[in-house]
Amino acid sequence: MPTWVACVARVHVDRASGVVTVQKLTLVTDAGTIVDPDGARAQTEGAALWGLSMALHEGTEFVNGQVKDLNLDTYTPLRISDTPELDIQFVDSVEVPVGLGEPATTVVAPAIANAIFRAVGVRLRHIPITSAAVLKALAEQT
Incomplete structure (x- = not known):
């Protein structure tokens, strides 16, 4: 059985600056029987925040064949001050336990993009x- 994850994002979009602020992420996961609820929550939180960091902050650029940002002073992943409220839930299941390490990563960016569209x-x-x-995108909208 694979792990299934759904995510909904609540965002604020500043039309003047273009800044997107994620206010809340809600994730529901079906990973079979949850053996260690605290560990499952920690894995899902970490995956969701990694997904959020990639969605809004992280991107590797190359200049003259070399990685542009070599340090965290210019490569700026998600900071603790940017962490939104997280609502994480697990589906009750009698299926065998399955992985929780990364499935919640991939659903965050599409949820944010959908929230921006809305x-x-x-x-x-x-x-x-x-x-x-x-x-x-806002300028091209009209």
């Missing part, structure tokens, strides 16, 4: 979702 009517399909990309 909030301001622009569809963004590439990560990281930058303020420049939001502003460009």
